[in-house]
Amino acid sequence: MVRTDRLSPAGLRAGRAAPPPRRRPARRGGAGHRPPWWVLAVFVLPALALYTVFIVYPLFSALQYSLFGWQGTRQTGLVGLENFRHLFGGIYGERLWRAFGHNLAFFAGTMLVQTTLGLAFAVLLRRARAGRRFLQTAYVLPHLVSPIVVGYLWSLMLSPQFGAVNAVLRAVGLDALAQPWTGDPALALPTLILVNAWQWIGFPMLLFTAALAGLPPEYEEAARVDGASAWRAFWHVTLPLLVPAIGVVSVLTFVGNMNVLDLVYAMQGSQGAPGGSTDVLGLLFYRTAFNNPDPGAIGQASALAVVMFVFVFGISIAATSVLRRWEARLR
Amino acid sequence: MSAEASVAGPRRARRGAGAALGGVAARVLLWGYAAVALAPLVLMAVSSLRPEAELRADPLGLPTIPEFGNYARAWTEADFGGYFANSVFVTVTAVLLGTAVSVLAAYALGRYTFPGSGLLLIYLLAGLMIPIRLGIVPVFYLFDMLGLLDSLWGLVLVYAASGVPFGVFVLTAFFRQLPAGLAEAARIDGAGEFRLFGQIMLPLVRPALATVMLFQFIQLWNDFFFPLVLIRDQDRYTLPVGLTAFFTEYGLNQSLLYAGLVITTLPLVLLFLLATRQVVDGLTAGVNR
Structure with a gap:
């Protein structure tokens, strides 16, 4: 984060005239003296309380729940890692790994489509004169629509008999391509991934547009003057400078796709039809917690939450710190 | 050029x-x-x-x-009017509450350094990367205990809390950028901390407030998971859960379903077209900082 306060005129003047006074760490943005404790508390406490009670406390409780045995809603005593063992063993373990694989496919497929196209659109739009605003708006609109709406809209459009997609294919003579898109176990997951990418594409486009706007155009122009082709100038000059933005897109896509639920729920139901071929961790977690006849449901669902949390949060933190280092090297 | x-x-x-x-x-x-x-x-x-x-x-x-x-049929027969009212109430109240507490905290954390302030900021910002849905089971039992299950106020509280990390993130950065002299001048004029905040600082961060509120509005309006779990009574469904209920009941009636989808989507599209800048700022708040 940029600390612009360091650059404020007051700071500059102080720095030039004499070494800045050491004993006044409270001077940020030149706000003068620090208000008394109770005033600071009035400002900070409401947010702190709300966030702690409804976001942080439940996550720690989930950790605690996961270490106990359960009979319905009654805790029966510490069982150590028993709930975790249940997750990875037997038929549940098979479901877990299958769902995890689908999440990875979601992430990889969405990344591939949305990052490539999002970047291409951002770069091409830089040059576009006519209709730039309109095009950007068009790409971003699907991103604002609820995933539930996107899911139902696409399942109507992909319906084998009444759907618009197959109607278009038949109209242009591609009858052979008219498929039961969401009903075929082999096609359902790729179809979902494409719908997901359709919804998300505007987001990387916006991030890349913002990142490109922050790059001085002189770099690429200098390369062009030196005789590099447009493609080479982009590949060797602009693209490396976009690595931080690509990193941000990757991390956010990762977090989003590891927790995907709404879209799959709307299109394929809570079981990930057909035959679990589109089941994902989010759905498995939901079913384990709220649609599970096992009296130990709470412990098992909490164990799954802990595993997912550690995995998603751990990878995002690691990726972000690698990114920071990359960025530091670029400067 | x-x-x-x-x-x-x-x-x-x-x-x-x-x-x-x-x-x-x-x-x-x-x-x-x-x-x-x-x-x-x-x-x-x-x-x-x-x-x-x-x-x-x-x-x-x-x-x-x-x-x-x-x-007309979707609005009355299929209860979309009721779902719409619930969505408006929950989203607007949660956005206002979440933004209000965020802007207070962001002011203190952005303008002052005090023992623990750095740690506090990290603690609040960690929420940006936390998949909060994973805490749903304890939230469910917490709400059961507090009598908030099946209540729109319960949703408002979780939603407002979920908006804190993003609100604090954007607004802290904004408060830091405000020039130094302002506060001094106000103090010389005898303004206390609360007047300084309310009459001088708050109007200056209005653009950032708009960004934060719009961004939250989109997230919360579209949320499906929390009402799916926390709301049982169909009269209290918000639009996304109402849509799934509708889809299972009237699944074969496509024209009504399309109308329901438009009713759910239209407010967001209008907001976006009216305030494109702020929405885009909210979506891209993570880069170039």
């Missing part, structure tokens, strides 16, 4: 037909994808105005005579 003109000369000489062709290809790609992005949304709007029989005969046609009856 001038830099562009000075290099355009030699460059233009070198690229000829190939570049022109590239330009055409780029335009085809850009406008072609715009059609892909918009067509489903246009189809949704058009189909919501067509009678059921026509939809079944031809999913692609235009309405012969626009039929607004679908909306």
Whole structure:
């Protein structure tokens, strides 16, 4: 984060005239003296309380729940890692790994489509004169629509008999391509991934547009003057400078796709039809917690939450710190 | 502009037909994808105005005579009016509450350093990367204990809390950028801390407040998971859960479903078209900082 306060005129003047006074760490943005404790508390406490009670406390409780045995809603005593063992063993373990694989496919497929196209659109739009605003708006609109709406809209459009997609294919003579898109176990997951990418594409486009706007155009122009082709100038000059933005897109896509639920729920139901071929961790977690006849449901669902949390949060933190280092090297 | 003109000369000489062709290809790609992005949304709007029989005969046609009856039926018969009211109440209240507490905290954390302030900021910002849905089981039992299960106020509280990390993130950065002299001048005039905040600082961060609120509005309006778990009574459903209830009941009635989808989507599209800048700022708040 940029600390612009360091650059404020007051700071500059102080720095030039004499070494800045050491004993006044409270001077940020030149706000003068620090208000008394109770005033600071009035400002900070409401947010702190709300966030702690409804976001942080439940996550720690989930950790605690996961270490106990359960009979319905009654805790029966510490069982150590028993709930975790249940997750990875037997038929549940098979479901877990299958769902995890689908999440990875979601992430990889969405990344591939949305990052490539999002970047291409951002770069091409830089040059576009006519209709730039309109095009950007068009790409971003699907991103604002609820995933539930996107899911139902696409399942109507992909319906084998009444759907618009197959109607278009038949109209242009591609009858052979008219498929039961969401009903075929082999096609359902790729179809979902494409719908997901359709919804998300505007987001990387916006991030890349913002990142490109922050790059001085002189770099690429200098390369062009030196005789590099447009493609080479982009590949060797602009693209490396976009690595931080690509990193941000990757991390956010990762977090989003590891927790995907709404879209799959709307299109394929809570079981990930057909035959679990589109089941994902989010759905498995939901079913384990709220649609599970096992009296130990709470412990098992909490164990799954802990595993997912550690995995998603751990990878995002690691990726972000690698990114920071990359960025530091670029400067 | 001038830099562009000075290099355009030699460059233009070198690229000829190939570049022109590239330009055409780029335009085809850009406008072609715009059609892909918009067509489903246009189809949704058009189909919501067509009678059921026509939809079944031809999913692609235009309405012969626009039929607004679908909306009237979706609004009353299928309870979309009620879902809409619930969504408006929950989203607006949660956005206001979440932004209010965020702006207070961001002011203290952005303008002052005090023991623990750095740690506090990290603690609040950690929420940006936390998948909060994973805490749903304890939230469920917490709400059960507090009598907030099946209540719209319960949703408001979780939603407001979920907005804190993003609100603090954007607003702290904004408060830091405000010039130093302002506070001093106000103090010399005898303003206390609360007056300084309310009458001087708050009006200055209005653009950032708009960004934060719009961004939250979109997130919360679209949320499906929390009401799916926390709300049981159909009279208290918000639009996304109402849609799933509707889909299982009226699944075969496409025209009504299209109307329901438009009702759910329209407020967001209008907001976006009215305040494109702020929405885009919110979406891209993570880069270039």
